[in-house]
Amino acid sequence: MSKNEPIFPPNRSALYEKHGYSAAIRSGDLLFVSGQVGSRDDGSPEPDYERQVERAFANLKAVLGAAGCSLDDIVDVTTFHTDPERQFETVLKVKNRHFPKPPFPNWTALGVTWLAGFDFEIKVIARIPG
Numbered sequence: 001m002s003k004n005e006p007i008f009p010p011n012r013s014a015l016y017e018k019h020g021y022s023a024a025i026r027s028g029d030l031l032f033v034s035g036q037v038g039s040r041d042d043g044s045p046e047p048d049y050e051r052q053v054e055r056a057f058a059n060l061k062a063v064l065g066a067a068g069c070s071l072d073d074i075v076d077v078t079t080f081h082t083d084p085e086r087q088f089e090t091v092l093k094v095k096n097r098h099f100p101k102p103p104f105p106n107w108t109a110l111g112v113t114w115l116a117g118f119d120f121e122i123k124v125i126a127r128i129p130g
Helices: 013-019 049-066 084-098
Strands: 005-007 024-027 030-037 074-081 106-111 120-127
Touching: 024 049, 030 049, 049 084, 049 120, 074 084, 084 106
Parallel strands: 074 106
Antiparallel strands: 005 024, 024 030, 030 120, 074 120
C-alpha cells in the first residue's frame, strides 16, 4: 500500500499551511486536488467573476503541474457556485476554453451559500501519467 504524498504548487504553500490542508494528495496513481479558488497572489478574492473563475483554473493548473499532471489527466470535476443561475453561463464559457473537446471529464456543479469570500471553487481527481 502506498503512502499518501502531499503536493504543493510553487510559492503557494503558506496559504495551505495557514489553513492546515494540502493543495493535493497523491495516492498511488491518483491525485486528489483540494478546491481551488480565484485568489490573487495575496490570497484575496479576484473581484471580477470571470477573472475569478480563470484564476481558479490557473491555480488548479499549478497544483496539477506540481504533480506532473495537466487538465487532460482530470477524470472528475466538482465545482461550487454561490449563485449558479447567474454564474453558470460565465463558468461554461471559461470551462469551454479549458476543455474545448472530448473526452470531457465527469462534472458535478453544486450551489452553495458560502465560499469564504469567493464565488467559485473547483476540485478535481486526476490520474497521474506514467
